[in-house]
Amino acid sequence: MQRRQLVRAAGAALALPALARAQAYPSRPIRYIVPVPAGGGNDMIARVVTERWSRLLGQPFVVDNQGGGSGVVACQTTARAAPDGYTLLQAYVATHGTNPATRRVPYDPVKDFTPIGMVGASPNVLVVHAGVPARSLQEFIDLARRSGGKLSYGSAGLGTLTHLTMELFKHDTGTSLLHVPYRGAAPAIADVLSGQTQAMFPSVATALPHVRSGKLRALAVTGKRRSGQLPDVPTMEEAGFKGFDAVQWYCTLGPAGMPREIVQRLHATQVAVLGAPDLADKLASEAVDPWPMSPEQLGDHIRSEVARWTALASARNIKLEE
CATH class of the missing domain: 3.40.190.150 (Bordetella uptake gene, domain 1)
Structure with missing residues (x-):
């Protein structure tokens, strides 16, 4: 004791x-x-x-x-x-x-x-310039496959999430797009807006004002559920790409x-x-x-x-x- x-x-x-x-x-x-x-x-x-x-x-x-x-x-x-x-x-x-x-x-x-x-x-969101003839994720995938690598996408820089998310997209969809790296998200999104590049995977916050103005078209968001800011835009998982998650x-x-x-x-x-x-x-x-x-x-x-x-x-x- x-x-x-x-x-x-x-x-x-x-x-x-x-x-x-x-x-x-x-x-x-x-x-x-x-x-x-x-x-x-x-x-x-x-x-x-x-x-x-x-x-x-x-x-x-x-x-x-x-x-x-x-x-x-x-x-x-x-x-x-x-x-x-x-x-x-x-x-x-x-x-x-x-x-x-x-x-x-x-x-x-x-x-x-x-x-x-x-x-x-x-979440990040796949956006394309308003002039790109794709109104859905599948239409963009089909367009990218037909283009033979002629479509380009911008990123905030080599190795950034905006770069790797699109590389994940290319890997999972079997598409080929030309990477154009920038020094930050601002110049990258500016060139998508001007049509110098055709697509990007920026954050929802970065893309939102341009999606609302109609200058960019949102096709899909990353994450497990839809963004409250873009409730009508499906997730990559909803579009058939299970496990596609980059936030x-x-x-x-x-x-x-x-x-x-x-x-x-x-x-x-x-x-x-x-x-x-x-x-x-x-x-x-x-x-x-x-x-x-x-x-x-x-x-x-x-x-x-x-x-x-x-x-x-x-x-x-x-x-x-x-």
């Missing part, structure tokens, strides 16, 4: 520091690194979420935009930070999906980070080795933030739907994304030197 009591006492003593740490956290501002310059959709999402998150935690979030190296700078800064919960990263599909799949990055997207939770996701997602990570109790506190409060109706309204401007996910589920998701995009990049011979 005495030995059992001693074991229980020792266990309780070991748990005390962890409990105290969780109750004391956070006691100072939290640095929230965003791997893009200020002003874009990724940055807006971070500011909307952290504004509400800070109220629940009782400490301010300091948004730190680090846009260098396609997210490499932000990822390295986070990975090297103390794992105490005071440095977090808003990672996304590029930093922890497509970039590691298409180029050598100086961080391990799985081993160097602690998953906190998924924030949200936005722009955003999540929160910390450095590897964060204490479990701090991770749990951050995750629980983040889920509470994502459940607020007014947050969904705010994120709708970027066509982002809240997508709560446990730390374990997020870790599995990142591993899955890196694996699937790596397989596609290998199959399509896409490998960047940078």
Whole structure:
């Protein structure tokens, strides 16, 4: 009996520091690194979420935009930070999906980070110039097959989601389209609008005003369900391409080795933030739907994304030197 009591006492003593740490956290501002310059959709999402998150935690979030190296700078800064919960990263599909799949990055997207939770996701949409004689996905596929590679598509750059999504489309449909890479989504969408290129797979938020104006025609969206912004546009799965899923997602990570109790506190409060109706309204401007996910589920998701995009990049011979 005495030995059992001693074991229980020792266990309780070991748990005390962890409990105290969780109750004391956070006691100072939290640095929230965003791997893009200020002003874009990724940055807006971070500011909307952290504004509400800070109220629940009782400490301010300091948004730190680090846009260098396609997210490499932000990822390295986070990975090297103390794992105490005071440095977090808003990672996304590029930093922890497509970039590691298409180029050598100086961080391990799985081993160097602690998953906190998924924030949200936005589908991409296949759009064509209004002058393209295809009013449905099947008509576009037939047109592309007949064209013999003469149709072209724009992307936000080599190895980006807009590039890989169209390569996935080509792979699954057996079509051939000429890739024209740009430095960002804005110039790429501008050339689709002018008719210099015929198609693109941009985010719904990027394409939406041009679809509504009639300058672009939306043929299909990615994701598991139809976009609330484009309810009449079918998903790729509905059109017969099962498993075709390529979405722009955003999540929160910390450095590897964060204490479990701090991770749990951050995750629980983040889920509470994502459940607020007014947050969904705010994120709708970027066509982002809240997508709560446990730390374990997020870790599995990142591993899955890196694996699937790596397989596609290998199959399509896409490998960047940078």
